[in-house]
Amino acid sequence: MRVLAVSDEAYLEHAPGNWPEGPHRLEAVWKALEETGVGDLLELRGPAPASEEDVGLVHTSRHIERVKEVARGGGGYLTLDTVVSPKSYDIALLAVGGVLTAVDAVLGGEAKRAVALVRPPGHHATAGEGMGFCLFNNVAVAAAHAILRRGLERVLIVDWDLHHGNGTEAVFYDSRQVLFVSCHESPAYPGTGWITDTGEGEGEGFTVNIPFPAGTGDETYLEAFDSVVAPIARAFRPELVLVSCGLDAHFLDPLGRLELTSRGYGRLSGVVCGLADELCGGKVVFVLEGGYDPVGLGWSLASVLSVAAGRDPVAEPEGCRREGAEGDGKGGGARGSGARAGGLVISSVLKTQRAYWPV
């Protein structure tokens, strides 16, 4: 099965300078897709830019204007950790547009699965603010578009970026139409995503946070997907699955210590695609978020997409090792203290979520 991939060289033009989130990340993705052969499993398409009206489904006009102003004024700091370059406003609209292009193709039946290889990333951006390298919340706009314009009633967002998707959570915190599930490292940036944060009002029970400790690794992640994510997804019955696909939980990543391998990422993709096949005709759209080691990012994404295309997970190139890591430096977190502590987190999440779901 071929997977639709939406991307464009224009995404390199959001150029924050000497910064962890830069154009080199997308180049690393394209390189890995070529070297692993996974690129041959993809059908490429260019993005249509989003309009201000599209972005306005989620963001305040004040925030949209401010991003535009800073970019048009030659660029600079939007917040302490988020930089805008002269073309960033247009490219951020193109990033949202790339995700909408992918979602519309999947909802229209042109593709079963799709990936939006876009930047800047989005999941930290709230309705009124950019932060954490994110300007507009690509995945949140896509979910709002699917619900408000395409008539969907239930969208599942799985966020497996290393960092908590605080922006996406905030946008849908009081909604029962979006089930937001996040696995993230804790403690880590941005410091949100506690187990007991489960939504509010009508949305109570529709936020699921799984904050994992350093060293958690593949097997404990898989356990969380089997024992928490799968039964809740089955009870929710999504009509579309969006994945905030950050690859910074890979063991080589300089920003985190969750110790996933690229094979592990591929196996997570298998669980999500399997659930989508069972629940919503296979409709999954992966949306690129973080990932800051060229190999960890590129090979993990290749592994995710290989499995989405019906093939096997992809291992990192031979000899990859993180210097100074606990354990063997090769990821996986096998039976270490992090994996055991991660297991305790899962028990605690289950205890909290039993108030809402058959887990």
Ligand SMILES: [Zn+2]
């Ligand atoms: Zn991240």
